[in-house]
Amino acid sequence: MNIIDIKEKLKKALTEKRYNHSISVADEAVRLAELYGYDKNKAYLAGLVHDCAKCIPYSEAVNMGCELDRETLACPGVVHAPVGAYVAEYEYGITDTEILDAIRYHTVARENMTLLDKIIYLADITEPYRDFDGVDKLRKLCNENIDLAFCEALRRSVVFNIEKGNIIHPNTLYAWNEMCIKNKQPREENK
Ligand SMILES: [Fe+2]
Numbered sequence: 001m002n003i004i005d006i007k008e009k010l011k012k013a014l015t016e017k018r019y020n021h022s023i024s025v026a027d028e029a030v031r032l033a034e035l036y037g038y039d040k041n042k043a044y045l046a047g048l049v050h051d052c053a054k055c056i057p058y059s060e061a062v063n064m065g066c067e068l069d070r071e072t073l074a075c076p077g078v079v080h081a082p083v084g085a086y087v088a089e090y091e092y093g094i095t096d097t098e099i100l101d102a103i104r105y106h107t108v109a110r111e112n113m114t115l116l117d118k119i120i121y122l123a124d125i126t127e128p129y130r131d132f133d134g135v136d137k138l139r140k141l142c143n144e145n146i147d148l149a150f151c152e153a154l155r156r157s158v159v160f161n162i163e164k165g166n167i168i169h170p171n172t173l174y175a176w177n178e179m180c181i182k183n184k185q186p187r188e189e190n191k
């Protein structure tokens with residue numbers, strides 16, 4: 001399927017607001033790809049399609065044949081990511097596993113995030129339509145250091161969900177712990 005056909009299909013599958021967000025994420029993903037040396041076409045396609053399953057009702061999404069773990073099933077807001085990877089493959093004809101993984105992990109993240117995973121995770125949160133306290137700090141970090149930006153985005157997500165009493169998906173914790181281990185020396189008393 002070419003980009004024009006994908007856009008036509010997305011327009012039918014998404015609300016206008018969600019479609020505009022998708023275009024915006026795709027553009028921001030290209031900008032980050034240029035900045036950090038990743039394939040711009042792949043970044044654009046992943047950004048464009050990342051929310052392709054966002055408007056599928058939960059009851060339908062969980063019965064499409066896509067394997068979903070307990071924590072994902074318990075978080076309706078997260079289901080569209082793994083289901084999106086499934087829809088992108090079987091309905092949009094995308095076979096590139098890097099793109100499918102970036103779609104699959106764009107909400108909860110995972111350990112060993114690839115550059116494309118980080119680009120889509122961050123483009124989703126910082127694209128120009130996004131407006132929340134701290135978004136400008138995140139945008140600045142995105143331009144300076146993608147790993148620090150990812151750490152900060154992940155930290156915000158963990159804190160937000162804990163404060164709300166929400167489930168933290170194990171992949172989010174694996175990602176967070178990995179970043180902590182990479183970025184911090186063990187404290188003397190913990191050695
Ligand atoms: Fe999403």
Ligand SMILES: [Fe+2]
Nearest residue numbers: 021050051124
């Ligand atoms: Fe999104």
